[in-house]
Amino acid sequence: MKNRFLSFKNSELPLKYDKANLFLEISTAVSVFLFSITLAAYFMISAVISSWNKNIVDGLTVQIKPASEELSTEESQMRINKVIMFFEGLSGVEKVRLVSEPKIKKLMAPWLGADADIDALPLPKLLNVRLKDGKTFDYAAAKASLSDVAPYASIDNHGIWLKKLIKSAASLKILSLFILILVLTAAVFSLFYAVSTSLKVHQHIIEILHVMGATDSYVAKQYAFRSFWLGLISSICGTLITLIALFAISKLSSGLETGLVGAANLSSTHWFVLCSMPIYASVLSMIMAYLSVKHTLGKIM
Amino acid sequence: MDAHKNILTEPIVDMQNVSIRYGKDPEVLSNIKLRLEKGSFHFLTGKSGAGKTSLLSMMYLALKPSSGTVLVFGSNIGYMNRDSMAMLRRRIGVVFQDFRLLEHLSAYDNVAVPLRIRGMSETEIKKRVKELLSWVELDKSMDKICSTLSGGEKQRVAIARAVINRPEILLADEPTGNVDNDIASKLMKLFVELNKLGTTVVIATHSKDLIAEYNYPQIHLENKSLKIIPALRRI
Numbered sequence: 001m002k003n004r005f006l007s008f009k010n011s012e013l014p015l016k017y018d019k020a021n022l023f024l025e026i027s028t029a030v031s032v033f034l035f036s037i038t039l040a041a042y043f044m045i046s047a048v049i050s051s052w053n054k055n056i057v058d059g060l061t062v063q064i065k066p067a068s069e070e071l072s073t074e075e076s077q078m079r080i081n082k083v084i085m086f087f088e089g090l091s092g093v094e095k096v097r098l099v100s101e102p103k104i105k106k107l108m109a110p111w112l113g114a115d116a117d118i119d120a121l122p123l124p125k126l127l128n129v130r131l132k133d134g135k136t137f138d139y140a141a142a143k144a145s146l147s148d149v150a151p152y153a154s155i156d157n158h159g160i161w162l163k164k165l166i167k168s169a170a171s172l173k174i175l176s177l178f179i180l181i182l183v184l185t186a187a188v189f190s191l192f193y194a195v196s197t198s199l200k201v202h203q204h205i206i207e208i209l210h211v212m213g214a215t216d217s218y219v220a221k222q223y224a225f226r227s228f229w230l231g232l233i234s235s236i237c238g239t240l241i242t243l244i245a246l247f248a249i250s251k252l253s254s255g256l257e258t259g260l261v262g263a264a265n266l267s268s269t270h271w272f273v274l275c276s277m278p279i280y281a282s283v284l285s286m287i288m289a290y291l292s293v294k295h296t297l298g299k300i301m
Numbered sequence: 302m303d304a305h306k307n308i309l310t311e312p313i314v315d316m317q318n319v320s321i322r323y324g325k326d327p328e329v330l331s332n333i334k335l336r337l338e339k340g341s342f343h344f345l346t347g348k349s350g351a352g353k354t355s356l357l358s359m360m361y362l363a364l365k366p367s368s369g370t371v372l373v374f375g376s377n378i379g380y381m382n383r384d385s386m387a388m389l390r391r392r393i394g395v396v397f398q399d400f401r402l403l404e405h406l407s408a409y410d411n412v413a414v415p416l417r418i419r420g421m422s423e424t425e426i427k428k429r430v431k432e433l434l435s436w437v438e439l440d441k442s443m444d445k446i447c448s449t450l451s452g453g454e455k456q457r458v459a460i461a462r463a464v465i466n467r468p469e470i471l472l473a474d475e476p477t478g479n480v481d482n483d484i485a486s487k488l489m490k491l492f493v494e495l496n497k498l499g500t501t502v503v504i505a506t507h508s509k510d511l512i513a514e515y516n517y518p519q520i521h522l523e524n525k526s527l528k529i530i531p532a533l534r535r536i
Contacts, residue, residue: 012406012410014405207363208403209418210363211361212390212414212415212462213390213393215383217384218387298383
């Protein structure tokens with residue numbers, strides 16, 4: 001038996017001439033663009049939040065004030081070693097690493113300019129302390145003990161300001177989720193409206209089909225098939241526009257310093273999800289058209 | 302044995318105390334009773350507005366009675382869901398007075414619709430449709446879009462579409478109204494042949510010549526009620 005769903009050329013309903021098609025094509029393309037770009041933003045914000053959370057949970061920075069000129073190099077090194085040993089002795093610490101001078105210079109360069117004589121500045125030494133489990137690490141106790149052992153060192157707990165940033169980013173994430181739901185709802189209602197209008201336009205043909213024994217599903221499949229192709233073509237356009245927009249945004253932002261938002265990149269999984277959008281959109285269009293026809297026919301005929 | 306007899310004599314259409322009213326208008330048909338046996342042939346007669354179309358509409362399940370019971374193939378149409386009604390309709394062929402063809406499709410595709418609805422293969426559809434269109438002398442016009450066909454051609458397409466499924470009931474509203482005598486005679490011959498094969502036929506007509514020539518019993522509608530006028534002789 002031939003699959004009716006695949007034999008659209010034999011469709012009894014002249015759906016390809018529907019005036020609502022252009023409206024649906026444009027609205028689907030725009031919806032897919034808005035949905036994809038918002039989804040990309042959602043992915044980026046999630047990646048940034050995850051990166052910031054990792055920073056809070058995984059480690060802390062210890063700052064050792066610059067030694068006075070009276071101290072010898074050995075004495076200065078001893079001061080640093082003392083702090084390193086202090087942290088290595090704490091439970092919950094996995095690794096302590098001294099940040100190299102070139103790295104510090106690189107970090108300072110954006111603030112002081114490329115031409116600044118950084119060597120002439122009394123820069124502090126920095127230690128990166130990697131924690132086994134940041135959630136159970138006792139910051140207060142470590143801070144108190146450190147002030148006794150090495151008063152010239154201080155713990156820079158970036159968790160305090162990162163938490164504020166995370167809170168703001170989380171709000172943006174919720175906002176983007178809200179926009180995603182809004183776009184999806186608008187797209188579904190547009191489709192429902194277009195299908196209902198089309199059913200009324202073709203009511204006389206559907207009545208004839210019913211007299212000949214067509215079920216509502218038979219009619220619904222013709223709409224579903226049409227909506228699938230229409231959704232696929234429109235969403236490919238919408239996705240292409242999204243990819244161009246993301247490429248443009250990436251080009252424009254490449255010149256900016258991205259110390260804080262360096263992690264706002266899309267992973268290969270994210271790109272896969274975004275590029276697969278036409279499949280999701282067309283399948284959703286197909287299902288929604290099918291359900292809309294079944295629902296509407298039960299009411300109007 | 303009795304059960305077997307009951308099955309054989311179960312009517313195809315059974316209407317009991319049926320009335321039809323559209324909105325708040327007066328009743329079109331009032332308290333009618335009708336029993337159509339399998340393999341029967343009736344003409345449906347009555348003046349315009351007597352309720353012929355309403356009666357036919359109930360038989361092809363497009364209209365539910367305002368009161369009373371209508372059984373088609375033993376199923377009460379008042380209590381059927383949409384899918385069950387669709388399945389029953391596949392056993393019924395209908396020819397409308399205004400043809401109700403799908404004007405944007407070709408003659409071939411119009412006749413193929415009932416078979417496609419049934420899910421038949423395109424190879425089988427092609428074979429059956431070509432054969433039938435050839436029989437109604439439309440083989441040269443099968444690829445023409447229906448909107449370009451003449452009234453007579455449209456009527457033959459409508460009849461071909463109604464009988465392509467080899468229906469158990471054939472309901473036709475003025476099926477020979479727009480064709481010349483030769484074609485009308487040929488179409489009536491088709492209906493008679495289908496009837497001989499077991500199809501129950503009801504033809505609504507105003508043509509006294511047709512009724513006289515074929516002399517089947519009449520379902521006559523007058524003053525909202527129905528009476529059966531028996532055939533005088535059998536041909």
